[in-house]
Amino acid sequence: MIRIKDLNRKWKEFTLEDIDLHVREGEYFVILGPSGAGKTLLLEVIAGFHPPDRGEIFFGSRNITELAPEKRNVAFVYQNYSLFPHLDVLKNIEFGMRMRGLRDRARVEKMAEYLNISHLFHRNIYTLSGGEQQRIAIARSLVTDPEVMLLDEPLSALDPQTQETSRKILKKIHSDSKLTVIHVTHDQTEARVMADRIAVMMDGRIVQVDTPEELFNRPINDKVAHFLGVENVMKGTVTANDGGVTLIEVDGTSIEAISDYAVGDMVHACLRPENVTLSKMRVKTSARNIFEGAIIETELLGALVRVKVDCGFMLNAFVTRQSAEELELKPGSHVIVSFKTTAVHVV
Amino acid sequence: MNKIPFRKQFKKAIKTDPLMVSFSFLALLLLLFVFLTLSDMIIVQVTSDFPGLIAAAKNESVIRSIKLSLYAGLLSTLVSFLVGVPAAYILARKDFFGKRVVESILDIPVVVPHTVAGIALLTIFGSRGLLGEPLGSYIQFRDALPGIIVAMVFVSAPFLTNSAREGFQNIDPRIENAARSLGAPLWKAFLLVTLPIASRHLLIGSIMCWARAISEFGAVVMIAYYPMVGPTLIYERFISHGLSASRPVAVLMILVTLTIFIAVRLISAGWRTYDKD
Numbered sequence: 351m352i353r354i355k356d357l358n359r360k361w362k363e364f365t366l367e368d369i370d371l372h373v374r375e376g377e378y379f380v381i382l383g384p385s386g387a388g389k390t391l392l393l394e395v396i397a398g399f400h401p402p403d404r405g406e407i408f409f410g411s412r413n414i415t416e417l418a419p420e421k422r423n424v425a426f427v428y429q430n431y432s433l434f435p436h437l438d439v440l441k442n443i444e445f446g447m448r449m450r451g452l453r454d455r456a457r458v459e460k461m462a463e464y465l466n467i468s469h470l471f472h473r474n475i476y477t478l479s480g481g482e483q484q485r486i487a488i489a490r491s492l493v494t495d496p497e498v499m500l501l502d503e504p505l506s507a508l509d510p511q512t513q514e515t516s517r518k519i520l521k522k523i524h525s526d527s528k529l530t531v532i533h534v535t536h537d538q539t540e541a542r543v544m545a546d547r548i549a550v551m552m553d554g555r556i557v558q559v560d561t562p563e564e565l566f567n568r569p570i571n572d573k574v575a576h577f578l579g580v581e582n583v584m585k586g587t588v589t590a591n592d593g594g595v596t597l598i599e600v601d602g603t604s605i606e607a608i609s610d611y612a613v614g615d616m617v618h619a620c621l622r623p624e625n626v627t628l629s630k631m632r633v634k635t636s637a638r639n640i641f642e643g644a645i646i647e648t649e650l651l652g653a654l655v656r657v658k659v660d661c662g663f664m665l666n667a668f669v670t671r672q673s674a675e676e677l678e679l680k681p682g683s684h685v686i687v688s689f690k691t692t693a694v695h696v697v
Numbered sequence: 698m699n700k701i702p703f704r705k706q707f708k709k710a711i712k713t714d715p716l717m718v719s720f721s722f723l724a725l726l727l728l729l730f731v732f733l734t735l736s737d738m739i740i741v742q743v744t745s746d747f748p749g750l751i752a753a754a755k756n757e758s759v760i761r762s763i764k765l766s767l768y769a770g771l772l773s774t775l776v777s778f779l780v781g782v783p784a785a786y787i788l789a790r791k792d793f794f795g796k797r798v799v800e801s802i803l804d805i806p807v808v809v810p811h812t813v814a815g816i817a818l819l820t821i822f823g824s825r826g827l828l829g830e831p832l833g834s835y836i837q838f839r840d841a842l843p844g845i846i847v848a849m850v851f852v853s854a855p856f857l858t859n860s861a862r863e864g865f866q867n868i869d870p871r872i873e874n875a876a877r878s879l880g881a882p883l884w885k886a887f888l889l890v891t892l893p894i895a896s897r898h899l900l901i902g903s904i905m906c907w908a909r910a911i912s913e914f915g916a917v918v919m920i921a922y923y924p925m926v927g928p929t930l931i932y933e934r935f936i937s938h939g940l941s942a943s944r945p946v947a948v949l950m951i952l953v954t955l956t957i958f959i960a961v962r963l964i965s966a967g968w969r970t971y972d973k974d
Contacts, residue, residue, distance in 0.1 A: 398877075398878075418882065419877040419878050420877050420878070420879075420880045420881055420882050422878070424878050426875060432872045434875075434890055434894075435894060436893045436894050445876070445879050446879035449879055491878070494880060500878075
């Protein structure tokens with residue numbers, strides 16, 4: 351659907367170098383990278399706000415490299431939503447249709463209902479929450495029936511609860527509309543949870559493009575691994591939920607967590623490595639998740655050591671250097687891994 | 698918005714720091730200097746020679762010159778708007794080689810003595826000037842409305858340009874990008890999104906520009922002594938008949954312009970504003 355060939359662009363302190371990308375029709379494609387990598391610039395070049403210094407962009411068989419942004423039929427949702435402050439909610443949503451000479455109130459209302467913003471039609475945008483503003487920005491671009499949706503850090507300005515809702519909305523829109531989506535983020539959990547495929551971008555270059563599983567299991571080099579290896583994200587299926595206490599099966603092992611997902615739901619269990627405790631033998635603890643495992647590798651990170659453990663699934667743990675020495679943590683040695691139910695974040 | 702009453706804020710500020718006490722005193726001096734100077738002129742005129750004021754208000758040449766000031770000021774503001782707003786937009790949005798030079802040139806009229814501006818304008822727009830001569834058969838500048846207007850635009854356009862530019866700079870370019878990806882060509886994005894959001898800065902800039910144009914004397918008098926604008930009439934009366942003859946016109950002039958100025962501010966106070974400040 352979207353093909354980018356040998357794209358180069360310099361703008362202020364950002365650069366894009368030799369970008370080659372192919373985003374498939376209907377794909378949810380995430381561009382993941384640290385801040386300053388040039389992700390937003392790439393998105394803006396795709397939208398046509400910046401002409402490339404070199405290279406070409408195709409939508410299908412159409413070469414759109416020279417096309418003005420208003421003719422690209424692209425929905426662009428910025429991190430700060432960029433709603434028009436001098437127009438009320440309804441007029442914001444209608445803006446794109448007005449530009450096309452359309453007046454279709456029924457369509458606007460249907461979209462508003464779909465995103466649950468009908469009650470906000472005559473509100474001033476300054477009175478809205480971040481989540482509401484985002485839904486309006488999405489509605490505003492979706493009513494124009496775009497071919498492609500570009501999302502610039504859509505979740506990072508939201509509080510954690512709203513993020514959850516927003517994530518679900520984006521997924522729902524994608525599965526209902528089969529729209530081709532490019533979503534830019536610096537948050538690897540978000541990328542892993544949302545993406546069909548992920549492109550890792552660093553210093554203006556695309557370093558690796560893969561499915562989330564492939565990417566997180568086989569990062570192409572140490573830089574990517576370092577960037578990705580910070581958090582444990584385990585894909586699994588909910589097998590039981592007893593009043594919030596949820597059992598999630600990950601690679602044949604059950605993890606206990608707190609969530610409101612139902613049995614059969616595909617979920618991602620996220621666990622920060624600093625919340626994982628390593629010990630030499632089983633001890634009495636309030637942690638409900640206790641597994642035996644073997645150390646795959648250890649890596650020194652300043653005062654901390656990152657320990658990669660295979661305990662039926664792969665898990666990263668942070669321990670202090672002193673603990674690592676006292677427990678004699680070396681590749682091949684056996685350890686007991688434990689973490690609390692409440693330390694697992696389910697998405 | 699801060700809801701603490703001004704008086705309390707003021708007291709608190711003074712209590713907290715001796716610097717504020719001395720600064721407040723100095724600020725008061727400035728305030729009194731401006732306020733007393735203008736109000737004293739009005740009060741003296743009203744109390745000592747009220748009939749003179751009435752006579753001036755009924756005098757045809759006085760009415761004509763004040764009207765001309767307002768009208769020429771308005772036309773100058775329109776011209777400044779038409780050329781100043783596009784310049785402001787480019788300066789707010791684009792970086793280019795020589796931008797600093799362009800900015801400085803546009804700001805020069807603010808620092809040039811107005812009589813110098815008048816001489817310069819006369820040189821170029823005079824009957825044998827670079828522009829005055831070729832345009833001579835279509836339009837006359839010397840001692841005519843076009844001359845008044847070029848003088849007013851020259852000295853007042855920077856006020857509008859700078860205010861508009863600040864307004865545009867305050868608008869996140871991403872808002873325009875959003876409008877464009879929604880199907881608006883740049884000119885529509887500018888007219889329907891940028892311009893309305895910057896409206897308050899444009900209005901304030903226009904008022905400043907207009908006020909500056911009306912108050913201009915030096916440049917105008919050089920290129921067009923006739924038809925007489927308000928300040929020229931005041932000057933002429935002062936030179937030939939003294940203070941008592943010129944002051945009523947001065948008082949009228951300030952009353953009329955202040956009234957319009959306050960009215961515009963009051964009307965615009967009701968506008969909702971969208972640019973962050």
